[in-house]
Amino acid sequence: MRKDNFFGLTAAVAMAAMMAAAGPALAQQQAPSLDELVSSGALPPVAERLPSNPLVLEGESVGKYGGTWRMGLNGGGDNGLIVKTVAYEGLVRYDHEWKTVLPNLAESWEVSPDAKEYTFKLREGVKWSDGTPFTTADIAFAVEMYQDPDYAAGSWMDNKNNPMTIKVIDDFNFTFIFEKPNGMFLETIAGVDGIHATSLQKNYCSQFHPTYNENAEADAKAAGFDSWALYLQDRCAWGWETIRFANPDLPSIYAWVIETPLTANAQRVTWKRNPYYWKTDAEGNQLPYIDNLDMRVSQGGVEELTLAALNGEIDFQERHIATTTNKPLFFDGQEAGGYHLGEVIPSASNTLVLQLNLNHLDPVKRELYNNKDFRIGISHAIDRQEIIDVVFTGQGEPFQVAPRPESQFYDEELAKQYTEFDPDAAAEHFAAAGLTEKNGDGIYLMSDGNPAKITVDVISALRPEWIDMLEIMQLQLAAAGVEIELNNIDRTLFYEKRPAGEFDAQVWAGDGGIEALQEPRYYFPFSDESVWAYRWAQWFNGTRPEIAEEPVDWAKQQMDLYNQVRAAGTPEERADLFNQILAITKEEFPVIGVSLMPNSYSIIRNNLKNAPESMFNAWLFPTPASMDPPVWYFE
């Protein structure tokens, strides 16, 4: 009897506890801060604001509403942080592991076998932040704007190498039709580029375009702009332009909408919840959980942000403050600041990519740099471990420019070849490259009798450690017989020098360590960022025909393979083709890497739940937005 009672009591308590736990969550369905707006009639009930098939985001736990997420922008022009935090809302998105493409605004899609036609079905009932429906008309309008020659932008929608058209079927179904196969299109729009198509609301933005408003030109003049295009740009801009976040009237589909806009004089940019946000948690509660975002705007220095993070005034952030030098400081400050450090895996493979200019206009240098033995010699002459110990406090390992260990394309041989420090092997390779005589300073003489001196362009303002690394490499290579001269310049000049073709070498970080397939700039002459073969890349892209040069055979073969990658229908086919490209890269060894980019870290306040303890970080995989901040909450 007593026993029964006991069990009955525990059961009752458990039931009550469960109901207490579940009760409020089920009863809420929306943030309490919206209750009054709904009861006063200013806002329709939550059921009418949500789509018929809302996207369900699952966090580790069901959260509760409220709170403000505090973070910091670096300087006024830091639209990157906003894009990576709130604006990542495309037709499709990536999963947390950056592997598969998942539905977002589109709930399903079909791809034609030739990878030229992509038919999407939009989620019915999704609404812009002003309450108007999000339909195919908005997508078609965005395509029209991007393709308008007077409204110059640059996107996959106006790519002249593979022109695209849109066919609207009805309000929720439409097809993108490409002239040539575009096998990687879903990956493209699952990345940050996808937001181009979903950023312009026709209802609002069309009022500034002469096709829809015959007074557009006059309105622009009256508002003080020289043309309608400049006025439209000011009001709507494109996917991630800074000025997009300067107009609080602009409707969006983000989880939070602008309250205090990002202007040149803003000291703080704030956001409040979007009452029409179209995602819910597993129990049907409308997201986001967090009410407000508060981004303090620093004036370009990050010292104040660093102190703020130490002081517990930043709730989650990686960008700007997570520098290698700050790491011990943040580690020690965890207890006092009430935060802990999360793991951030960079997408870049390498700390420094030494890109010799294979398209150099000086025939002697061109011949030398194109000689694979010369590049191997340099690689063997670098003592990578010394650089890792001195500059990166032992973090990282010797690494070439190759896919990272986390990538499906990781190939140990490609990553490790020629990385051992071996002066004898270096000398042998230099001899094989025709370098045998040295001058009085111990520097090899090139075939024209001049010393083998390489002027390396570097932007130390971007990554201060580049200069530290290069200064060590300078000593190491001088001992091996190659002179390096550091040319620390401004970024604009850095870019201006590329088309001219008279630079010896430039350095950058190893982009494409994980997103190798989408960003193969170091594996073959792919884009303007393939500095090592700028003129061959122009031949591939057709962007600057006046300086394009026909590539050597192996590069042409890679370009051919990449065109096949674009046309391939399945991920397996693409992976197979891309591995063939990488095999050629391994054989030809075009650029020289130093060490694997060490992991970074994020600052996570201890009371912030559902935030990622580990995440990738890349521009194409915009974190933290791709880790679903709408389900994060404060305990």
Next chain:
Amino acid sequence: MVGFIINRFIAMLLTLVAVSIVAFAIIQLPPGDYLTSYIAALSATGDQVDPRVIENLRNQYGLGEPFLVQYWKWITGIVQGNFGHSFEWKRPVWELIWGRLGYSILIEGMAVIVMWFIALPIGIYAAVRKYSLGDYLATVGGFIGLAIPNFFFALILMYLAYTWFGTTMGGLFSPQFENATWSLPRIWDFLGHAWAPVLVLATAGTAELIRILRANLLDELKKPYVVTARAKGLPEWKVVLKYPVRLALNPLVSTIGWLLPALVSGSVIVSVVMNLPTAGPMLLRSLTTQDMYLAGAIILLLSVLTVIGTLISDILLALIDPRIRYGSR
């Protein structure tokens, strides 16, 4: 006096024209233009920009035109009160800079006043009590202020405020006052934040002032009229303050014009470090992104301030030292 001012005024205008040409030329000197740095930013994020698109934009912005045409458009606009559009912010330049210049003048004006308040008494004391312990202390203190780089002093202050009081010092207002209208609590909040940058900026210049004042005053104190005054039984404070100090101020007053630009340029890094919304960080950023109308306007306005400052110091000088006025008769 009126003729003197008119003369000065004409010289001022000619200087400004020359300065505007130089300013515009300097901004155009680096390779590339705003669009180059714009493409650089896009390209770094993995975006490809069709060169024809850029050519379109270049024409839209009028960047392809020769230097003189661009300058003429710019300067005629300014005469009509139009400083042009900022490329980066797509806004009229004037709208962007007036608030920032206001804060700059406010902060730096306060720094000048604080500097004088600290330096004048110390300078007089150091001269009157030459080689005393106080003289040495004041001089050493002043030199320390001069020797510590401003940004470093700012960092130390911020770090101490964080470790001792657990506050993050930065900005000019607490969050709740940032967008409020001016009121007594807001002024109080402003003063609570502004003292630190004002102190940092003020300490940098005090040593110089102390030394100039001390040296001048030492020269004056030896002169016969001072001895006469003292012999006639005037109280010591009156002997010192009535004439010698006034004359010793002469070189200080004549350099007022240089103070303003020196403070603005000196405050750039402090503003960046301490997160102050003044003109300095905006100038720095506009130069790196080659936002030339914005940069040009700030440089031009700083030049205007210099020229106005010089005029003020000329007038003040004429007032405190009658000998100056003889030149214009």
